[in-house]
Amino acid sequence: MSTPANIGYLYAGILLAAGFVFVIVAMVLANLLAPHNRTREKLQTYESGETPIGSAWVQYPLGFYIFALLFVAFDVDIVFIIAWAIIFKQLSLFGFFEILFFIIVLALGLVYAWRKGVTRWI
Template sequence: MVDLSQYLPILLFLGVALVLSSAFVFLPMIAARFTGAHKPTAEKLTEYECGFPAFEDSRSQFDVRFYLVAILFIIFDLEAAFLYPWAVSVFKLGWLAWGSMMVFIAELALGLVYAWKKGALEWE
């Protein structure tokens, strides 16, 4: 028979996290209603980030190439994040660390060549 009491701390943690996250979301909205801070006007509901009304529907689809460029940026940004700590400690770690990083960089280079050949980096 399985002892389920070992899962009690996890369930308590999830319960506390759910209660706190709900409180941080809903209590400010409720407080704004009761204190009078929630007074929507035409000026408050206008566009405030870009300064002009949107040209088209905000739910329009983006081109897939936008997402490809974003994913490639994240991949190579993470490469830089892994490359810096390695460069700081490569002389202490030895040849195995150097070889591992060269394999990592080669894999990323192959990925870049593949994306380049598929046309993921070309923008019209």
């Protein structure tokens, strides 16, 4: 007795639907069972046990966000380079030039960000 080739999609669909149902049920139960009495202490901003000074809605310079995105982009790229390094012996000369091109594109992106002033912290 053989199974159809698309049975994996059925299992994936069932798991996806079960995941959605679990999340929705958990959110509804948490909303129904959680206490909803608001006090001054609960509405106050929490800063590591210290009394907050000023408002929590501080506007940060845009450069901080761009710097963080640049860090995340290069951090993810390191994952690709590590994966490439693990299978380096299996690759031919084409694989070497492929990663070389990848690193050159990364370097050009870093030079572009540097020239735009993104890497300056303040």
